[in-house]
Amino acid sequence: MIAEYLPVALFDSPVWNSIVYLLGELVIIILVLWVILSFLIGCLIALSIKKKKMYLPKLLRPVLTLMEGTVKLFCMMLGVDSAQLMEFLIGIDNQMNYSAFAKVPVEKRAVFIPLCLRSAKCPARLSPDVGISCISCGKCPLGDAIPVLKDAGYMTFIIPGSTFIKRLVKKYRPQAMIGVGCLMEVKEGLALGRKISMTTIGVVTATDGCVETTMNYDSLMQAASIGLEKPLSMPKKE
Ligand code: SF4
Known part of the structure; x- marks a missing residue:
């Protein structure tokens, strides 16, 4: 009671x-x-x-x-606006990851590039192990950028989506990565990097969409040059 x-x-x-x-x-x-x-x-x-x-x-x-x-x-x-804010957040992450990225030897770094940057008439083939194997056919600037990155020691992949990143990271085990993409892709890439404890630098494309997007290749070279003695640059056109 x-x-x-x-x-x-x-x-x-x-x-x-x-x-x-x-x-x-x-x-x-x-x-x-x-x-x-x-x-x-x-x-x-x-x-x-x-x-x-x-x-x-x-x-x-x-x-x-x-x-x-x-x-x-x-x-x-x-x-x-939300695009400016997203760009700002990417800038913060890049700045905070800068010194850790600089310490990783270039052979242990990977660059992930979205396939929308290639020409719509790209003749290269897609393979599950490496993504698109660029043959530098001259139809898009990737044909110039990829050899520069590879010669510097980077593992370089042109990929159709983030599921490829997870698979290639598992296979090749890089210690740091550069993720190229539109604002949303780079934001997600940086979040993925944080999740899997991988030092990540994001490079945002100049235009977005699914076909023949564009980017400032000097920004990519600048990001890829972090911690290197000799800065990388796109080959000069005659
Ligand atoms: S340069 Fe490479 S990525 Fe660009 S269209 Fe040719 S093969 Fe494709």
Whole structure:
């Protein structure tokens, strides 16, 4: 009989009321702090993008992993669109991975390039072990870029999708990778790199789509030159 009334008595007691009150206050304080911090981070990102300079990247990365949704909202209110934000996040990851990438010997690095960058008339064949085997037919700039990367020591793969990356990483076991792709692909590639503990540098293509996309090959060469004594460059055209 007493046990039957015990819970009601407990939930009606002043002690219980104080606990609920305290919990309510705590939740409100956390929410207010969350909103203030998100707003400040949003301002920092907007300022970094405007000034083309990264402020406090080491603080931004972990905070953004936790609060990406609300920060995104404030960024939009401050005039930063989602593409700019994504590009900024890729920039932070690249900056944070720079020194670890530089320490990996070039023979232990892989470059993953999406097949949409090749010519629509590409004669190369697709194999499950290496992706597209470029034969430098001259129909697209990959024919110039791939030999430069291979001569430097890079494992280089032209691939149709991220499932290929997982398979090739398992097979060839690189210690670091450069992922080329559109904003979304690079973002996912960097997340994959974090998941499998692989130092990753992202290079974003200039256009996206499925066929004959374009990229700044100098940016690729710049990324591939990290930690090398002699910078790589695309062959000069006569
Ligand atoms: S250069 Fe290589 S990737 Fe480009 S179209 Fe020719 S074979 Fe394909």
